[in-house]
Structure formats: structure tokens, C-alpha cells
Amino acid sequence: MRISSLPCISQRTPGLKRVGGNSPQSIPGKPLALIQPEDRDFFERELASFLPDRVFDAHAHVWGHDNMHPGRRIASLPRDGDYQEFSRMLQALHPGRACAANIFHRICPPEHFEEANRWTSRQVACNPQYRGLFLTGPEADPEWLRQEVRRLGLAGLKCYHVYAGVKPTWEAQIPDFLPESHVRMAHQEGWAIMLHMVRSRACADPGNIRWIRHYCTTYPDMKLILAHSARGFQPAHNLEGLPHLKGLDNLWFDTSANCEAMAHQAIIRIIGHRRLMYGTDIPVSHLRGRSAAAADTFFWAYQESPVWGERHSEIKPVLIGLEHLRSLKWACWSERLSDTQVEDIFWNNAAQLFAVE
Numbered sequence: 001m002r003i004s005s006l007p008c009i010s011q012r013t014p015g016l017k018r019v020g021g022n023s024p025q026s027i028p029g030k031p032l033a034l035i036q037p038e039d040r041d042f043f044e045r046e047l048a049s050f051l052p053d054r055v056f057d058a059h060a061h062v063w064g065h066d067n068m069h070p071g072r073r074i075a076s077l078p079r080d081g082d083y084q085e086f087s088r089m090l091q092a093l094h095p096g097r098a099c100a101a102n103i104f105h106r107i108c109p110p111e112h113f114e115e116a117n118r119w120t121s122r123q124v125a126c127n128p129q130y131r132g133l134f135l136t137g138p139e140a141d142p143e144w145l146r147q148e149v150r151r152l153g154l155a156g157l158k159c160y161h162v163y164a165g166v167k168p169t170w171e172a173q174i175p176d177f178l179p180e181s182h183v184r185m186a187h188q189e190g191w192a193i194m195l196h197m198v199r200s201r202a203c204a205d206p207g208n209i210r211w212i213r214h215y216c217t218t219y220p221d222m223k224l225i226l227a228h229s230a231r232g233f234q235p236a237h238n239l240e241g242l243p244h245l246k247g248l249d250n251l252w253f254d255t256s257a258n259c260e261a262m263a264h265q266a267i268i269r270i271i272g273h274r275r276l277m278y279g280t281d282i283p284v285s286h287l288r289g290r291s292a293a294a295a296d297t298f299f300w301a302y303q304e305s306p307v308w309g310e311r312h313s314e315i316k317p318v319l320i321g322l323e324h325l326r327s328l329k330w331a332c333w334s335e336r337l338s339d340t341q342v343e344d345i346f347w348n349n350a351a352q353l354f355a356v357e
């Protein structure tokens with residue numbers, strides 16, 4: 001499907017000129033070991049004429065091998081996700097585009113937080129258009145956070161449910177892993193907070209709705225980002241919950257890793273496209289497969305999942321990052337966004353939030 005068959009974004013003439021001129025092979029540097037022929041074909045067929053010239057990745061991870069729990073190391077990925085490797089991966093997914101990112105360290109044991117955040121800070125320092133977030137658990141002293149985030153030149157906090165003190169952590173309420181004292185500090189400092197909410201019904205969960213509204217209305221200078229399109233891997237949760245999150249001026253969403261077009265579409269229609277930012281979730285983007293909604297929940301099909309041997313054909317799964325980009329294209333098409341509005345999602349919204357030129 002070419003862009004010319006997408007009526008709402010058919011004016012993307014720079015994109016049309018680009019077709020065929022920026023295949024992934026044209027990226028300079030190390031060979032793209034993570035990119036296979038099926039990925040290149042997919043990109044040319046589905047994405048080459050859609051993807052804007054500038055891409056700001058609002059949600060992505062860096063990692064230092066020594067900071068990682070051995071069980072979370074992924075053999076197919078570069079050993080260290082430093083600036084060099086990270087930007088190469090970012091470029092591989094967006095060939096020929098000018099790229100920048102908001103980064104934070106992958107999940108690591110709390111005893112490695114210090115080194116992990118120093119790692120993030122060092123990578124951010126490599127590029128004036130990069131921003132970074134400070135990975136923390138709920139027990140951190142807010143004054144200490146203030147000093148550290150300032151010292152490391154970061155733009156806010158990344159919390160995560162795995163650090164909550166409740167079991168199972170995927171049913172944690174937001175304050176279990178993002179305490180109010182951290183949100184108050186973010187308000188005082190004008191920080192962003194990246195929140196991957198949990199609980200089975202995500203943004204349709206009454207507890208999640210209550211805490212998001214409370215934090216956003218009480219702390220207006222804190223900028224809350226709901227990761228993975230409000231973790232709407234089951235878009236029904238977005239359709240049900242998002243109307244309760246309307247009217248919050250300090251609430252944003254990143255699209256990362258979510259392969260369901262309707263999840264993004266619900267945000268665009270119910271909240272507005274200016275609140276939606278593109279994200280890759282590197283390194284998840286460079287694994288193969290996709291997220292898929294089913295029943296009142298969702299599942300992940302990865303390369304090793306036994307689902308690709310269909311009777312009608314052999315399926316070669318492409319990178320999750322490519323499936324994700326196509327789902328976002330479909331959302332933009334369905335909502336009839338203009339080229340300028342698509343560029344807002346891919347650059348302007350995040351550039352404004354993170355004060356990037």
C-alpha cells in the first residue's frame with residue numbers, strides 16, 4: 001500500500017520522493033545485523049512513504065551489560081546499549097531520517113540504579129537533542145532524587161511496577177511504584193514522569209483513573225506520560241477509560257511497542273493528536289513478533305512463539321518496531337490526520353515537551 005492510496009495523508013510529497021531512495025541498506029556504518037530482507041521489504045512497502053523526515057523517539061531504553069540482571073540480557077542484542085549502538089538501532093528502524101530520543105536504562109536490579117543512571121546520563125550527553133530519565137524505585141528520598149536528576153542532567157523519572165513492594169506487581173496501584181512525594185518533586189522541578197501503568201484493565205481501571213487524575217490535577221507542572229498508548233495493548237481499555245482522562249493539560253501518551261492501531265486511534269480521537277508521541281521501546285522494537293489484543297486482555301507473539309506455521313503460508317515475523325509503525329500509520333490514516341499532524345506525533349509534540357529544538 002503506497003501513501004497515494006491513503007487519502008488523508010496523500011499530500012506527503014517529500015515522502016513520495018523518498019520512495020526507493022532510502023532503503024535500509026543505504027545507512028552508513030556497521031551492517032544492520034538486526035534487519036532481515038523481510039524487514040526491508042516491509043519497510044519499503046508499508047512505511048517508506050509514510051515516515052516523516054524527523055523522528056523523535058519518546059520512549060527508548062539504553063543498557064550497560066554489567067548493570068543488567070543476567071536473566072534480562074538478550075543474546076541477539078548488542079552487549080552494551082550505549083549511544084553508538086543505540087543510535088545505530090534507531091537509525092536502522094528509521095532509515096535516512098533525522099532521529100533523536102528520550103532514553104532511560106532498561107530494568108535492572110536496584111543495587112545497580114546508580115551506575116545505570118550514570119550510564120543514561122553519559123549517553124544523553126552525546127547528543128544535544130537527546131533527553132533522559134532517571135530510573136528509580138518508590139523508596140528513593142525525593143530530595144536525593146532532586147539532587148541526582150539535576151547532577152546527571154536528566155529530564156525526569158522512570159518508575160516501574162517491578163520495584164513495587166506488593167505482589168503480584170502487575171496488579172500494583174500507581175502509588176505503589178510512583179509515590180506522591182516523587183510526583184510533588186517532579187512538579188517542583190518541572191520533570192516528566194514515564195508511567196507504564198499495570199492492573200489487568202489498564203486505563204479502564206478505576207484505581208488507575210483516580211490516581212492519574214489526582215496526580216495531574218494536584219501537580220500541574222509535572223508532565224505525565226502514559227507509556228505504550230496508555231498500555232492499551234487491549235484497545236477496548238482505551239475506548240472505555242480515556243473519556244475519564246480528558247481535560248488534563250499535563251498528560252501525554254507514547255505509542256511505544258503497541259501494535260494495535262485502535263489503541264493509538266482512541267488517543268487521537270478522544271484526547272487529541274497533540275498529546276501523542278511516537279516511541280520505539282528499543283530494544284523491544286528490535287525483537288520479532290507483535291502484541292495482539294484478545295478477549296479482554298492481550299498477548300505477545302515473539303519469534304519463538306509457536307504461532308507462525310500457518311497452513312496457508314509460512315509467516316516470517318518482522319521487527320516489532322515495524323509492526324508498531326504500521327499500526328500507527330493505520331491510526332493516522334483512520335483519523336484522517338494531515339501531514340503536519342503526523343509530524344506532530346513523530347517530532348513536534350515530544351520536542352515541545354522536552355524542549356528540544
Ligand SMILES: [Zn+2]
Binds near residue numbers: 059060061281
Ligand atoms: Zn519501555
